[in-house]
Amino acid sequence: xxxxxxxxxxxxxxxxxxxxxxxxxxxxxxxxxxxxxxxxxxxxxxxxxxxxxxxxxxxxxxxxxxxxxxxxxxxxxxxxxxxxxxxxxxxxxxxxxxxxxxxxxxxxxxxxxxxxxxxxxxxxxxxxxxxxxxxxxxxxxxxxxxxxxxxxxxxxxxxxxxxxxxxxxxxxxxxxxxxxxxxxxxxxxxxxxxxxxxxxxxxxxxxxxxxxxxxxxxxxxxxxxxxxxx
Amino acid sequence: xxxxxxxxxxxxxxxxxxxxxxxxxxxxxxxxxxxxxxxxxxxxxxxxxxxxxxxxxxxxxxxxxxxxxxxxxxxxxxxxxxxxxxxxxxxxxxxxxxxxxxxxxxxxxxxxxxxxxxxxxxxxxxxxxxxxxxxxxxxxxxxxxxxxxxxxxxxxxxxxxxxxxxxxxxxxxxxxxxxxxxxxxxxxxxxxxxxxxxxxxxxxxxxxxxxxxxxxxxxxxxxxxxxxxx
DNA sequence: TCAAAAGTGTTATTGATACACCCATGA
DNA sequence: TCATGGGTGTATCAATAACACTTTTGA
Numbered sequence: 001x002x003x004x005x006x007x008x009x010x011x012x013x014x015x016x017x018x019x020x021x022x023x024x025x026x027x028x029x030x031x032x033x034x035x036x037x038x039x040x041x042x043x044x045x046x047x048x049x050x051x052x053x054x055x056x057x058x059x060x061x062x063x064x065x066x067x068x069x070x071x072x073x074x075x076x077x078x079x080x081x082x083x084x085x086x087x088x089x090x091x092x093x094x095x096x097x098x099x100x101x102x103x104x105x106x107x108x109x110x111x112x113x114x115x116x117x118x119x120x121x122x123x124x125x126x127x128x129x130x131x132x133x134x135x136x137x138x139x140x141x142x143x144x145x146x147x148x149x150x151x152x153x154x155x156x157x158x159x160x161x162x163x164x165x166x167x168x169x170x171x172x173x174x175x176x177x178x179x180x181x182x183x184x185x186x187x188x189x190x191x192x193x194x195x196x197x198x199x200x201x202x203x204x205x206x207x208x209x210x211x212x213x214x215x216x217x218x219x220x221x222x223x224x225x226x227x228x229x230x
Numbered sequence: 231x232x233x234x235x236x237x238x239x240x241x242x243x244x245x246x247x248x249x250x251x252x253x254x255x256x257x258x259x260x261x262x263x264x265x266x267x268x269x270x271x272x273x274x275x276x277x278x279x280x281x282x283x284x285x286x287x288x289x290x291x292x293x294x295x296x297x298x299x300x301x302x303x304x305x306x307x308x309x310x311x312x313x314x315x316x317x318x319x320x321x322x323x324x325x326x327x328x329x330x331x332x333x334x335x336x337x338x339x340x341x342x343x344x345x346x347x348x349x350x351x352x353x354x355x356x357x358x359x360x361x362x363x364x365x366x367x368x369x370x371x372x373x374x375x376x377x378x379x380x381x382x383x384x385x386x387x388x389x390x391x392x393x394x395x396x397x398x399x400x401x402x403x404x405x406x407x408x409x410x411x412x413x414x415x416x417x418x419x420x421x422x423x424x425x426x427x428x429x430x431x432x433x434x435x436x437x438x439x440x441x442x443x444x445x446x447x448x449x450x451x452x453x454x455x456x457x458x459x460x
Numbered sequence: 461t462c463a464a465a466a467g468t469g470t471t472a473t474t475g476a477t478a479c480a481c482c483c484a485t486g487a
Numbered sequence: 488t489c490a491t492g493g494g495t496g497t498a499t500c501a502a503t504a505a506c507a508c509t510t511t512t513g514a
Binding site (some may be wrong): 008009011054057058059060083084086087088095097099140156203226 | 284313370
Binding site (some may be wrong): 344394395396417435436437439441 | 490491492493494495496
């Protein structure tokens with residue numbers, strides 16, 4: 001029964017946007033995310049996930065995509081619903097239910113990203129002290145990213161159209177936080193059929209020129225994903 | 231930014247409730263779910279998932295639990311968020327965003343379940359022609375149930391406190407829809423440490439008395455689950 | 461010719477699967 | 488003693504991990 005009762009709560013859509021950048025101290029590639037400084041109560045002055053109220057004429061994923069555009073200037077490459085947070089006490093004052101998405105930004109697009117006002121990027125694992133329950137949300141999104149990359153080809157969303165297996169491996173290593181054996185990685189990726197060789201090679205390297213691959217669209221979609229027109 | 235804008239949409243919580251019962255024709259145990267007949271427009275007369283508007287003072291999971299109580303007379307054994315559905319056009323007329331949960335009912339509790347008015351149970355795989363986008367939701371919940379049972383001890387939510395491995399195996403077979411090798415099933419279940427022997431045995435069988443087990447609470451919780459006070 | 465990363469080959473280990481076989485009970 | 492499902496043993500095959508080794512380039 002989806003009733004017609006008028007309700008005294010607001011519905012917001014927020015997004016955890018991940019991009020891979022070098023860690024400022026170690027230099028190793030690691031997930032980063034953009035946060036927005038709150039300019040009003042509650043939690044004025046604190047950092048929070050980018051988001052906003054759901055518009056009447058906007059699908060949930062569209063709202064998340066618009067947020068991504070506003071904060072990073074980019075269109076979503078991978079956009080997926082994470083979870084709906086709606087505990088009564090999660091926001092002081094008004095009741096707010098937040099539907100949270102997570103998005104992945106490609107390394108080449110990330111390079112030409114432009115931050116909006118009051119937007120700053122942080123190393124995802126170091127984030128804490130956020131407004132609302134956003135610490136928990138970021139933690140959950142990171143866990144999900146790390147779990148999903150092991151059984152789904154989402155890593156492709158971080159690389160350019162054509163890529164070397166070393167670049168793809170760097171994505172896995174950045175997300176999982178550990179080194180992977182290049183030989184076994186190559187075999188596993190090729191065996192699952194999610195990439196196919198373009199026949200072209202990178203030139204100008206000081207070593208054997210690596211082959212270029214592209215992701216195989218026939219294999220890239222999993223049955224358990226809800227299809228949404230982004 | 232979780233803004234304070236007033237919105238012209240309603241927020242509902244619906245629940246896909248699964249119980250295992252014999253299939254009316256084949257006799258094999260299979261997932262069933264309760265549906266509610268709609269008594270008003272839109273979709274008047276059609277079957278729909280049990281649910282209702284989110285109350286101001288109610289957490290999301292509490293709302294789903296109340297729905298389960300109303301339709302089956304039972305308290306939730308396993309209750310978990312499935313997905314938030316909110317496309318603009320999913321409900322004619324008013325904009326409705328539905329946060330959908332799924333619940334599992336134990337076989338012993340299911341036996342003493344009492345249906346509410348206009349509530350009827352159906353074989354989950356045969357359900358179609360529901361109101362709104364509920365066909366898609368049921369399909370998605372079934373997919374998730376079948377996927378999750380392979381890597382998480384949710385099967386325990388279908389059996390009594392003490393159970394034989396044959397009973398637990400019947401749950402897996404009912405959900406997955408195929409027979410499992412009893413010998414290998416035993417080893418896999420015991421190896422993952424999610425069950426422990428009680429030391430007691432079933433008596434009165436016309437064959438070797440099977441041992442009774444209980445689920446091991448230390449192992450039963452996975453890191454990727456959001457903790458909710460049901 | 462040397463360094464460095466691409467790419468191939470080989471072996472050991474682990475886990476899944478299939479299935480033969482013994483055990484304990486009631487009828 | 489027979490039928491029935493509980494429970495154990497074991498061989499086979501596939502996936503994973505570890506690592507030695509060859510290839511191709513620029514410097």
